[in-house]
Amino acid sequence: MLGHPAFTAFAERVSGVTDDWQVAHRPDLYALQAGDKPRDVIHGLSEDLLQRFTDVPLLDRYAVYQRLMDYWADVMQDDVYLIAAEGWVEAARPRGVIENKERKIKEDPDLTVGSGKKAKKYKLDLIPPALVIARYFAEEQARLDTLQAELETASRELEEFIEEQDGEEDLLSEVKNDKGKVTKTEIPKRLKALKGEPEADDEIAALKQCKKLMDQEAAAKKAVKDAQTELDQAVLARYAELTEDEIKQLAVDDKWLADIRATIESEVERITNQLAGRVRELEERYAEPLPAVEREVEALAARVTGHLEQVGVRVDG
Secondary structure (H helix, E strand, O other): OOOOHHHHHHHHHHHHHHHHHHHHHHHHHHHHOOOOHHHHHHHHHHHHHHHHHHOOOOOOOHHHHHHHHHHHHHHHHHHHHHHHHHOOHHOOOOOEEEEEOOOOEOOOOOEOOOOHHHHHEEEEEOHHHHHHHHHHOOHHHHHHHHHHHHHHHHHHHHHHHHHHHHOOOOOOHEOOOOOOOOOOOOHHHHHHHHHOOOOOHHHHHHHHHHHHHHHHHHHHHHHHHHHHHHHHHHHHHHHHHHHHHHHHHHHHHHHHHHHHHHHHHHHHHHHHHHHHHHHHHHHHHHOOOOOHHHHHHHHHHHHHHHHHHHHHOOOOO
C-alpha cells in the first residue's frame, strides 16, 4: 500500500522541497559566528519553511513548521546560543559534567573514558559522540558491535545451559549460592571433591561445560570492554583535533539538517499511514461487489416478507 506510486510521489515532492530549503540555508548556518542573534536564525529558517510548503498537497505546512519549532526548542536553540556566545571551536570542546549536591544537579555524561574511580566523564554539548563515531570511527564501531553480538550469544548459551540443568537432578546444584546462581569459584572445588567418584561422570561433565561457557562469556565481556575503552579514548582525542570546518559539518549537516529532515519525514510517514489506513478501510467496506450486495438485500427482504405473511400481514410488492 505505502509503495503505491501516489505515496512515493508525495514523499519525493516533500523531499525535494526539503532539499531546496536546506540548500538555501546551509551557507547561512555555516556562517554563524559569535555575536549572532539566535532569534534571527530561527525566524529566517521557519518563515521560509512555512512559505515553501504552502503549495504541497496533503501536508499541513503548519504541522511541518511546528516540527521545526519543536526541534529548535529541544535541541538547536541551545546549540546556536552556545555558538553565538563562544564560537564554533569552543562550543564543540568537551567539558566535565556538573555535579552539585547542594543544588541537586547531576548531569549525565555523554562520554565516559575509563572505569571506576579513575573514570573521566564529559559533556559534549554541540557534537554528540555518536556523530564523531559515525563519521570517523565507523569501522571501530562495527567491530565493537560484532563483539557485543558475540557476548550476547555467549551469555545466552550459558543461560540456556544452566536452565537445562534445572529439575530434580540438577547437576549444578552443589555450585549454586542461596539465590540459585551458579558460583564460578565453586566449580573447581566441586570438581576436586568429585575426583575418583565412580558415578559422578555426568556431574563432572556438566561442571566442566558450565565453566567453559562461563569462561567464554568472561572473555567476551573483556573483549567488549577493551574495545569500548579504546574507542572512547580515540573519540575523545579526535575532539581535540577537530577543525572549525569539521565542526560545522558535524553540527550543520550531520546533526541539525539530518534531524530536521528526519522529523519532516516522520510527519510524511504519519500522513501516509493515516491515508493508507483510510484507503484500507474503504477497500474493506466496499470489498463486496454491488450486485452481490443487492442480491443479499433482496434475499433478506423476501425472508422478512415471508415472516410477515405467516403472521397474517399482507405485503404488496
